[in-house]
Amino acid sequence: MKKELIAMILAGGQGSRLGALTDTMAKPAVPYGSRYRIIDFPLSNCVNSGIDTVGVLTQYQPLALNTYVGNGHPWDLDRNNGGAFILPPYQHSKGSDWYKNTANAIYQNIPFIDNFDPDYVLILSGDHIYKMNYAKLLEYHIAKGADATIAVYEVTKEEARRFGIMTSDENGRIVKFEEKPAKPESTQASMGIYMFNWPLLKKELAEDEADAASSHDFGKNVIPKLLAEGRQVFSYPFQGYWKDVGTIESLWESNMDIIDRPRDIDLQDDSWRIYSRNPVKPAHYIAPGAKVRGSALTDGCVIYGSVHHSILSHSVVVEAGAVVEDSVLMPGVVVRRGACLKKVIVGMETIIGENDQIGGEENKEHPYYNKKICSESITLINGGLILKPDISVPGNCMVSMAQTVAESDQIIERCENIPAV
Amino acid sequence: MKKELIAMILAGGQGSRLGALTDTMAKPAVPYGSRYRIIDFPLSNCVNSGIDTVGVLTQYQPLALNTYVGNGHPWDLDRNNGGAFILPPYQHSKGSDWYKNTANAIYQNIPFIDNFDPDYVLILSGDHIYKMNYAKLLEYHIAKGADATIAVYEVTKEEARRFGIMTSDENGRIVKFEEKPAKPESTQASMGIYMFNWPLLKKELAEDEADAASSHDFGKNVIPKLLAEGRQVFSYPFQGYWKDVGTIESLWESNMDIIDRPRDIDLQDDSWRIYSRNPVKPAHYIAPGAKVRGSALTDGCVIYGSVHHSILSHSVVVEAGAVVEDSVLMPGVVVRRGACLKKVIVGMETIIGENDQIGGEENKEHPYYNKKICSESITLINGGLILKPDISVPGNCMVSMAQTVAESDQIIERCENIPAV
């Protein structure tokens, strides 16, 4: 059945900069902001923009995403014509391929897209927190008579060196694109959101696939080629909250923004709900002796201890005498009595032992000290762990089963499977 | 959320014995019996048996299956807790694997199954036509106190040589299992339907996976090992219609059974509906000059010609003067005026040219003659083809784009993509 516009969400990446958090789930499935998972944002944006057909391209640990997205019902994407589709790589009669890169992932799914015979295809990332009306982007794309339109975000000159930077003329037409320029000519950063005319994109993808020198990436190959061909490529400036949550630091920051910059992210906005799969739990309970301030909580939490400036997902338990500060606790985390967390991200279903002291001052000699994934003194505890009681872990550490530490330094009692939803 | 019983449908196979029909779709997605696809049978059996959580394991050309199963709505499997899940192979943090075989496919999906914490897991094939109440199978399994129960079907001594044959004692306990025995001891053939206690199966799958000598197949490895260990493995005798539609001959036969043995297959049975995804087409129309006898038709067909002893899927057009006999026409096939089909299976959306003569007497010298896939003079025309007019193809031929024939013998005008649904 024909659709004017369908969206394809690139949800394939392992997201290795999120460290142990993505050991068992793809990045878009990572819990965020008390009630959500990262993928709720692009999915909700699609539905709120009137897009009812969304392909979710996935190959790395898709189970959590697969069961989380499920029938698509929470996002109103359980449609008979269209809806949400998880699209893994597959075998065909002439062989089989994993997705080589972003453009190749779309290339491999040309038959899926052709099924809906769309005029336009919207390519999205699965790991950004923002609210955008793609219908407006499409209007702009049509009004400009564009071949492709790229959403861009104003960054500082400083930040510009970390992004793909677009230089546009006065009409918004992109004249130059540079990946992480040392001397940025502009401060318009690509948001990784591309609107294409499907017939053109299909042709370009086939050519890109045939090009042995290409790395089959939208940013590195497809867009530069369009520009080189002199195509009408426009930039669409986006205002509003936008954050790539691809690192532990940005994930922590973006979580804190919910309480520090509530108006910017505006989750209360009735006209643009962010939908999520509901955990089916009772309202949360704050006990007589508890103290909760400057925090965000959701269903199923039970708080006997003290919670300050923290983001708690559903079903988190904080026992009496425990203190949670500047932290992000994912679904099902239990903080046993007397434990103390400071600037910690704790993965799903992990149990913090009695009187554990986690986070705070850094200690570069500590066996769990991590400088590759963690920064800004944020400590990351992976999901599914049961920590021993009375242990202490300083700031900027990463704790997961993968770490090899001396027997005497071992703080993990055991590890359990995290249920996918 | 806990489930007592979940089902896993092995839908991965390429089904190479169906030849060109499975070039672009997995075997379970092949249209069958006018209104159905093969997978409708296990899916409908599950729902009618009260099973609301079904994993469909697929890796070969899953797009058709993926879009056909979609949100699961036609089978009432668009559930919030449970429902239908397409389960492809995936990458995990320690690498990635295609499904090596049936047992390995289930092994790779242990986390999926564990999500539902089931007591029992039912393993099904995606390519059999039958109606079975799995709830009764489970009752039997529980009553026998079985570790595993295998559904068996009574075959003749003759046929037994082509099946996995079970020998059971007077209580139904299986004492011996032989794969395609030269001298069958019994006539109970395995239907490839296995009921397992999940904790046991999980353990057995892990052991099987660790066994480098195993080919990771239920019939060849897992079941023999259970028997060798002295487990309680029972046979569950099934009466009623059952057909493996794994070959062109059996696919044709099973289609014809709808008109030749309507009471056996009993598709009219109100208490056990076979559900399918509806094509949203008007009722079919028989024109004033048409002649339709001894056939099965469904929505969207328009018949001006003559149809006898044939099975027509939705949206088939038979023009004036065309004759269709003993044939199976899949969705969207068009038979142009004056064409004549005899004992032909035509794949989806193919157009038979004006005055084409297809099927009938065999001619072993014919460039399209095929003895590997076709038999019994059945001719197979692949989907998506537009045949030239005035051509002639004898019986027992297979016509697909993959065939290399001399320019002068070419009967295909062109080939088009078949939409997945």
Added chain:
Amino acid sequence: MIRNTCGLILADDKRIHMGDLTRPRALSAVPFGGRYRIIDFALSNMVNSGILTIAVSTFNKYKSLMDHLGTGSAWDLDRKSQGLYILPPYISSESYTGRGDDLSGIISFFREIKQEYIIVSSASCILNTTYDELMAYHRDKNADISVMYNRDGYKAEAPVTILDMTRSGRVKGVYENPLNPVSNRNSLGVMLMRRELFVEILGEAMSRGTTEVNPEFYVKEFDRYAIYGYEYKGCALRINSTQAYFDATLRALSEPTRTDVFWQKQPVFTKVKDEAPAIYSEDCEVRDSMISDGCYIQGSVKHSMLFRNVSVGNKAKLTNCIIFQDTQIADGCELENVIIDKKCVIRPGIKLIGQAAYPVVIGKGAIV
């Protein structure tokens, strides 16, 4: 696709009576065309136009309508935040009263939603289209209200709403069932306007004591609003009586009506029944007929419409017949110009002969 528009379908029309066919059901719940109900056409037109919020208003006999519409999933309207709403008259009543009150329920529903436009459709016309052109016309004319009509006003049966229009297309007069029509422009009961205007007009009507919605009553405000007529040039079948229903069905068997009504680019959605395919016996003879899934045909069927799961026995002969679902015609029956409702049993050898101008109707569940 038109955006930002909601829909209202008036599922019944108190001016139209179809005897046994509308006794157990609302007009729009009457089966039509082998596998549909009349309402499927109005619903599908809206869905195919991109309308996602659709209310169905009905004043009685909801059961078959509710059974048919279910959760709305057949029209992909089982949505979280939009979708299909059934508005029986009770919906606003807060006290223990049984008295129906169509208007207040409709008003409160349409006051609360957010779409800019509304399309109101009556249930009595069968047509298969999208409303894109109507919307373009409406905007082009800068109209307050646009009314869809076609040009069968001279010959159509009552109820007829004749539009008198200026050259520019503006409505300057409206006549209900006139003896001498001033034009052949006959309203199809499809109207487009701003949602807020609709709520305003309805509110006024209610304040004057009206409690029911008549598909065309707002058109009478032509001296106050800029009302424009939009001509629909495709085929429209008016179901105003049993006779009209019979004629429309048989007409729909032949081209070009068959294509106009059933075979447009956009599909007509309806509730899925999951019947088996239709089976034709070796001895059957079927000509110029539409046959639905689940039928089992042994006899002869000519120029007829068979709904789902109808069985026609050996040597039975059907000519110019409309047979609703689950009805069994036994061996040797002879039926001509007959409409048979659901779940009837016609016993062996029975002969029922009506006239083309006066078909015999057998009510639901009858055993003849």
Added chain:
Amino acid sequence: MIRNTCGLILADDKRIHMGDLTRPRALSAVPFGGRYRIIDFALSNMVNSGILTIAVSTFNKYKSLMDHLGTGSAWDLDRKSQGLYILPPYISSESYTGRGDDLSGIISFFREIKQEYIIVSSASCILNTTYDELMAYHRDKNADISVMYNRDGYKAEAPVTILDMTRSGRVKGVYENPLNPVSNRNSLGVMLMRRELFVEILGEAMSRGTTEVNPEFYVKEFDRYAIYGYEYKGCALRINSTQAYFDATLRALSEPTRTDVFWQKQPVFTKVKDEAPAIYSEDCEVRDSMISDGCYIQGSVKHSMLFRNVSVGNKAKLTNCIIFQDTQIADGCELENVIIDKKCVIRPGIKLIGQAAYPVVIGKGAIV
């Protein structure tokens, strides 16, 4: 899991009046426990027992109930062939009459389906369980009808249905609101029987002129059928009055009631609202309270139940309060022993003080 069983929920009870709380809605549509409506408990109990065909019968004020139940998807009851059915009284009426008739609609619905057993549940008791043990007891006793009761018959408010039972558990007498109860066994309005028996009893009742269903009226047939009482030992909250509602809610804040009602192994399903998480300001103080998603709390909240999307202003003080969804409590308010319905606005500095034994109730949409 019990199989082959359907359910009927009687969504209202004409014997129970709760003033402003039941003015705009049926009893079972009254919000409870922060994110639920009372009916969610009866519905979830059935769904968690494996019952897939559930009818909800109601005689008026359907709107909030229909809005809440929607397509049934929150309970996974948006099914093709089974699922959730709302049975307003009209459902059987074939003529243009407005008079409600509960029984004939219920009878015709339950006559047509196929399940062997039926569980009938009233709306006025909140409990969280599955019916597996009830079914086992029913079969063990070879009972015609099994009635669930608990032992709060001496103290409970009317309506009370006291069961007099033999040692073997068979009911030998039934007393409605007795002055001197013969036992403390008080029916919970949950009954299990064969579906056919249910249809038979209802048919008889209708033939004697009854037109409404009372949750316990079939129990009175104890001399004719083998009726057994099954004691429910978990916690059950009876909502018989505004006072009972207030007490039940505050009781549910503390253990063991909180666990018994909300935190059982089986979840209580309800309509999803997709609110943002609750936000606690730096200066707020919350103690011994249940808080729902979407709340924004700046002031002090003690021993209270806040539904979704409630905002509590700076320096506002709430003690022993129940605040329904979308209500705003402005800065500096002081509220004690108050129930505030949906969408109210309490303006800055307002003081509302009720008594624990006589809470103040503010009706839906009020601006105070």
